[in-house]
Each structure stands twice: as structure tokens, then as C-alpha cells.
Amino acid sequence: MDIQSRRGIIKAGAIGALAAPFVSNAQAAAGQTWKVQSTWDAGTTGYKLFEQWCNDFKEKSGGELTITPFAAKSVAADNNALFEAVKTGVLQGMNPWTLYWAGKIPASVFLSSYPSGPDQPSQWDTMFYGLGMLKMAREIYAKQGLMYVGPIQHDANVIHSKVPITSLAEMKGKKIRLPGGMVSEVFQQFGVATVALPGSDIFPALEKGTIDAADFVGPAVNYDLGFHQVTKYILMGPPGTMSIYQPVDLMDLTVNMGAWKRLSANMQAFVEDQVKGYSLTQYVAIQKANVDAMAKFAAAxxxxxxxxxxxxxxxxxxxxxxxFNWAKKDADATRVFKLQLDYMKNGVLGYVTDADLKGQKL
Incomplete structure (x- = not known):
């Protein structure tokens, strides 16, 4: 990916946010503390980056906001519990994979990449920060009592397998861990028996042979989780494309609306800028770690x-x-997908044509 193009999109916010600590006012001097749980497992490259970002927040905000990080399952034991914990204020925020809320918020399947959709990180930054998708996301999450602060880039997803798989045809009959929503539905058309598991449960399932293969994130974190010990094969997209089914697996920062409103307007703007900057920082760090991890997988x-x-x-x-089936699940899903469809049809991308969409309508 062209890092410069992403840097251009977020440069104004990121440089300003990272250049100097936030200067608080007297009213906010007492400060607030947020407990924020990530879906990254403890000890992984992703969680280490998240933990550092949180731990730096008190100093950067001049003491106005402290963020205490928690790894996956630390407070809320599973994804449903995590969503409810933030919604009810047990936790003030979460750093999840946005796709996890497909069952609760159908539009969320269009707030992270999906099979054969926009497949470059810069395209997602453009939709969020240039074409109005961030405003849509915030309106949708507000209905749940939540503030969608912003997307956080990290990586594509790849499939690790105990048996050789070199084509879609060879997936038939295989039991594969995949995220729900659109991803599972598409793979099921190729005869895959899809299984939903949280990241921390993938290793034991592969080790015991209860699944044949598993999708998770990119090489660096998957190596951290020990996938090289229980699989011998990795399946990716064509050269230059790590994944055709989830090439830009976005995370985000989502905050309890009450906690968000207790921040000053200046602090809210500061948090938004910090999220933009962290998105770039995490993405680049994980891509570098991926390069190193591929050498480790080869050695294994x-x-x-x-x-x-x-x-x-x-x-x-x-x-x-x-x-189109998912876009018609509710009005919010329809309007988010319509924005993306117009973008994909635009000559800038040219991803789909009217011929591709024959027989489909919203």
C-alpha cells in the first residue's frame, strides 16, 4: 500500500496531535479515566501497540484523560459482553474489530472490508474521512448509546491450514474458522463448513483438529499466537493481495456516549486526532512485523x-x-453500502460495472 497516500489523508490531524501534549483548561484539570478493552490478545504485537498508545494518553492530554488498557477477555469475557459493557458504562470504551457487530448493527459489515469490496486501506480512509462515512457511522452507533470515534487500520486477514489448500475448490468440505456475516455466507457457497471462534480459541481448535483451517489477522499476530506450531500452510490472495475476503480488517475506537459527552469539546477533538494518528502508527508497525513474521513462518x-x-x-x-442481501437488512446498511457502491462504480476505482450488478437492486 502507498503509505504516503494514507499519510496525506490524515496528516493534518496526526501531526498536530502527535507534535505536542494537549493543553488542558482549569475546568478539566481534575481529569477522567477510561477503561478500554481491546479484542487483541495479551502479548501479541497488536496489543503491545494498543497498550503503549493508551499508556501515553495521560501525558499527551495534560492529565485530562487517562486510558487504562485491557486485553481481550480481561473485563468482558466475550464479544457480546464487551458490547454491553461499553453500552452500559462498565467499560468506557472498546477497541474491537468492527465486523463483530454484524448481528447487532447490520451496517457494521460495511464499516470494515468485505468479500471483493474496496481492498486498499487508503480507500477506506477516503470513504470515512472524505466521502462522509464517518458521519454515517456515528449516527448509527449513537442509536446504541455509543460514540464511534474513528476507524483504526491494522492489516488484512489470512487463512492458516493444517492441510494444503491452493484454490476455492479445495476448500469444499473443510471446517474453517471465519468471521460471521458476509464472509461466512460467501465461503459457504464453496462448500465450506464455517465455524465462529474468538481469536484466543483458534490455537486449541487447530491443535485438537476440531477445525481444518482458520482465518485470523495477518502473519505477525498469527505467529505471536503460535499458529506455526499447529499448521503448515498459509493461503493468501494473488500476488500483492493478502486477502480477497477481508483485505482491510478495520478496528475502531468506540466509546460510551455518556463518557464521551463528559469530555470537553477540545478534548473530544484531541481524542479524534489521536485515533487518526494511532491508525497510521499501528498499520505501519504491523506491516513491518508481518515482513519479519513471514521469514519466521518459512523457517518453521x-x-x-x-x-x-x-x-x-x-x-x-x-x-x-x-x-445486496446485507444492504437490504435495514435503512442504515442501505445508505452506507450505497456510498460504497457509488465509489466502487466510479471511474477512480472501476471495481464493478452495471453488467456485474445485473439483477441486483436496493
């Missing part, structure tokens, strides 16, 4: 396979009707 004897263009074409053909 892992074989990498890549899907061919015929697989990409078949996957897109299967995915498009699923896009």
Missing part, C-alpha cells in the same frame, strides 16, 4: 499458496448478491 516450514485469478472472479461473482 510453512508453505504459502496463493489464489489465482479464476478464484478471484468466482469469489466476486458469489459475493455480489450477498452484498
Amino acid at each position: 516450514g510453512t508453505t504459502v499458496s496463493r489464489l489465482g485469478q479464476s478464484d478471484v472472479d468466482a469469489f466476486r461473482k458469489a459475493a455480489i448478491p450477498v452484498w
Whole structure:
């Protein structure tokens, strides 16, 4: 990915936010503390980056806001509990994978990448910060008593397998851990038995052989989780594309609305800028770690396979009707997808044509 293009999108906020500590006013001097749980597992590259970002917040905010980080399952034991903990104020915030709320907020499947949709991080920053998708996301989350502060980039997802898989056809009959929503529905069309598991449960499931393969995030974190010990194969998209099903697996910072409103307007703006800056910092750090991790996987004897263009074409053909089915689940999903569809049809991207969409309507 072109890092410079992403830097250009967020430069104004990120440079200002990172250059100097926030200067608080007298009214806010007492400060507030947020407890924020991430879906990153403790000890992984992702959680270490998140933990450092949180721990630096008190100094950067001039003492006005302290953020205490928690790893996955530390306070809320699972994803449903995490959502409710933030909604009710047990936790003040969360750093989840946005896709996890597909069952609660159908539009959330369009707030992170999905099968054969926009597949570059810069495209997602453009939609959020240039085309109005951030405003939409905040309006949708406000209905749940939540403030969607902003997207956080980290990586694509790849599949680790105990058995060789080199094509979509070879997935038939395999039991594979995948996220829910659109991703599972598309893979099921190719005969995959999909299984939903949190990240911390993937290693034991692979070790015991209760699943044949598992999608999770990118090479760096997956190596941290020990996937090289229980699998020998990695499946990616064509050269230059790590994933065709979830190439930009966005996280976010979501905050309890009451906690958000207790911040001063200046502090709210500061937090937003910090999230933009952290998105770039985390993305670049994880991409570097991925490079190192691939060498470690190779040393462990892992074989990498890549899907061919015929697989990409078949996957897109299967995915498009699923896009529209999810877009019609409610009015919020429809309007977010409409923004993305217009972007994908625009000559800038040219991802889909009217011929591709024949027979589909919102």
C-alpha cells in the first residue's frame, strides 16, 4: 500500500496531535479515566501497540484523560459482553474489530472490508474521512448509546491450514474458522463448513483438529499466537493481495456516549486526532512485523499458496448478491453500502460495472 497516500489523508490531524501534549483548561484539570478493552490478545504485537498508545494518553492530554488498557477477555469475557459493557458504562470504551457487530448493527459489515469490496486501506480512509462515512457511522452507533470515534487500520486477514489448500475448490468440505456475516455466507457457497471462534480459541481448535483451517489477522499476530506450531500452510490472495475476503480488517475506537459527552469539546477533538494518528502508527508497525513474521513462518516450514485469478472472479461473482442481501437488512446498511457502491462504480476505482450488478437492486 502507498503509505504516503494514507499519510496525506490524515496528516493534518496526526501531526498536530502527535507534535505536542494537549493543553488542558482549569475546568478539566481534575481529569477522567477510561477503561478500554481491546479484542487483541495479551502479548501479541497488536496489543503491545494498543497498550503503549493508551499508556501515553495521560501525558499527551495534560492529565485530562487517562486510558487504562485491557486485553481481550480481561473485563468482558466475550464479544457480546464487551458490547454491553461499553453500552452500559462498565467499560468506557472498546477497541474491537468492527465486523463483530454484524448481528447487532447490520451496517457494521460495511464499516470494515468485505468479500471483493474496496481492498486498499487508503480507500477506506477516503470513504470515512472524505466521502462522509464517518458521519454515517456515528449516527448509527449513537442509536446504541455509543460514540464511534474513528476507524483504526491494522492489516488484512489470512487463512492458516493444517492441510494444503491452493484454490476455492479445495476448500469444499473443510471446517474453517471465519468471521460471521458476509464472509461466512460467501465461503459457504464453496462448500465450506464455517465455524465462529474468538481469536484466543483458534490455537486449541487447530491443535485438537476440531477445525481444518482458520482465518485470523495477518502473519505477525498469527505467529505471536503460535499458529506455526499447529499448521503448515498459509493461503493468501494473488500476488500483492493478502486477502480477497477481508483485505482491510478495520478496528475502531468506540466509546460510551455518556463518557464521551463528559469530555470537553477540545478534548473530544484531541481524542479524534489521536485515533487518526494511532491508525497510521499501528498499520505501519504491523506491516513491518508481518515482513519479519513471514521469514519466521518459512523457517518453521510453512508453505504459502496463493489464489489465482479464476478464484478471484468466482469469489466476486458469489459475493455480489450477498452484498445486496446485507444492504437490504435495514435503512442504515442501505445508505452506507450505497456510498460504497457509488465509489466502487466510479471511474477512480472501476471495481464493478452495471453488467456485474445485473439483477441486483436496493
